[in-house]
Amino acid sequence: MRRLGPDDDPDRLYTVTGGRSRADESRFDLVTLVVSECDPTPGMQSEHARILAMCQYPMAVVEISAELRLPVSIVKILLCDLLDGGRITARHPRSAPAAAQLPDPDLLKEVLVALHRL
Amino acid sequence: MHSTVSEQTAGRDHLRSTADNGLKIVIVGGFGVGKTTMVRSVSEIRPLNTEETMTRAGIGVDDPSGVESKSTTTVAFDFGRISINDQAVLYLFGAPGQERFWFLWDRLFSGTLGAVVLVDTRRLDDSWYAIDRLEHHRMPFIVARNDFGGSHHTLEQVREALDLSPDVPLIDCDARDRDSSKKVLIALVDHLYALSARETTP
Numbered sequence: 001m002r003r004l005g006p007d008d009d010p011d012r013l014y015t016v017t018g019g020r021s022r023a024d025e026s027r028f029d030l031v032t033l034v035v036s037e038c039d040p041t042p043g044m045q046s047e048h049a050r051i052l053a054m055c056q057y058p059m060a061v062v063e064i065s066a067e068l069r070l071p072v073s074i075v076k077i078l079l080c081d082l083l084d085g086g087r088i089t090a091r092h093p094r095s096a097p098a099a100a101q102l103p104d105p106d107l108l109k110e111v112l113v114a115l116h117r118l
Numbered sequence: 119m120h121s122t123v124s125e126q127t128a129g130r131d132h133l134r135s136t137a138d139n140g141l142k143i144v145i146v147g148g149f150g151v152g153k154t155t156m157v158r159s160v161s162e163i164r165p166l167n168t169e170e171t172m173t174r175a176g177i178g179v180d181d182p183s184g185v186e187s188k189s190t191t192t193v194a195f196d197f198g199r200i201s202i203n204d205q206a207v208l209y210l211f212g213a214p215g216q217e218r219f220w221f222l223w224d225r226l227f228s229g230t231l232g233a234v235v236l237v238d239t240r241r242l243d244d245s246w247y248a249i250d251r252l253e254h255h256r257m258p259f260i261v262a263r264n265d266f267g268g269s270h271h272t273l274e275q276v277r278e279a280l281d282l283s284p285d286v287p288l289i290d291c292d293a294r295d296r297d298s299s300k301k302v303l304i305a306l307v308d309h310l311y312a313l314s315a316r317e318t319t320p
Contacts, residue, residue, distance in 0.1 A: 029140065029228075029229065030140075030142065030209070030226055030227070031140025031141065031142055031209050032140065033133070033137055033138060033139075033140055033207075056132075056207065057132035057133055057134070057137075058131065058132075058133045058134075058137040058138070059132070059136055060140050060199075060207075060208065060209060062166075062168060062197055063166065063199075065168040066166035066167060066168040066197075067166075067255075068293060069168075070120075071168070071170055071171045072168060072170040072226070073170060073171065073172060076198065076297070090119065091137075091138040091139070091140075091212075093139060093140045093142075093229055094138070094139045094221065102258065102313050102314040102317055103231050103310060103312065103314060104314070105311060105314045106156070107141075107206070108231075108307055108310055109309045109311070110202055110203055110206060111141065111202055111206070111208060111231070111307050112307050113227050113251050114200065114201070114202040114203065114208070115200070115300060115303050115304050115307060116304065118160060118200065118296070118300050
């Protein structure tokens with residue numbers, strides 16, 4: 001699959017992000033679930049509009065990245081814009097353990113039940 | 119039907135509106151070892167892929183001198199999804215074990231529940247590095263040998279060749295097979311549960 005990256009289409013990435021190169025990383029995890037709080041409006045940047053359209057149901061940052069065919073870091077910049085404008089909400093992983101810390105046994109039990117059911 | 123987070127609609131299946139807790143498990147292995155195959159065999163969605171790129175200056179190397187020292191790191195990865203319950207949804211990532219990937223581990227995979235190192239016994243070198251890195255990141259993991267058929271090595275021999283601690287589960291699997299891949303994930307979560315229970319028991 002052809003994909004955009006800084007090497008092959010710098011113009012588009014520059015345009016998409018307005019030239020910014022970094023988002024506040026801590027605001028979004030790869031699996032933070034994003035939900036739209038409004039519909040796209042006319043004149044809105046097309047990537048913003050697409051995100052709002054696809055996040056009517058919760059969607060992980062990484063899924064948005066795959067759908068838009070944009071690197072995760074670029075998607076995070078776009079999401080920061082939308083979050084600042086109150087157009088999306090972000091549901092962060094609740095259980096994300098700190099480094100070198102094991103996950104909660106109750107959560108693991110739930111995961112096991114679901115895997116056995118597969 | 120079981121109550122899961124995903125619902126099928128025309129076209130793409132989406133998560134339930136109650137979904138609010140994303141979880142991660144990473145499958146690491148060398149090129150062609152079967153990571154994508156394993157993700158596909160258990161995922162409830164067609165596996166997707168994306169990438170992360172970053173310039174070296176963005177990783178904490180604060181270099182004000184300018185552009186000439188910047189280098190771009192790109193890592194591509196596949197992922198699939200398994201709904202756990204009304205709130206939790208597990209994302210399964212297939213990721214390459216090469217050096218530049220570990221450069222991005224903290225950024226992409228902090229908070230990961232655990233990892234599976236998928237091993238092809240014909241190319242153990244790839245796995246050594248992955249195991250070393252996971253230990254370095256103190257990320258719990260298991261090792262699964264993807265059986266391409268015709269393996270003449272016992273698991274004990276594989277354990278020895280990988281210099282794997284006796285505490286780390288090592289199992290055989292066939293990544294093409296849903297039940298087999300499911301067993302690998304269950305083995306990982308069983309291992310995590312045992313570690314977690316041990317830690318919380320005084």
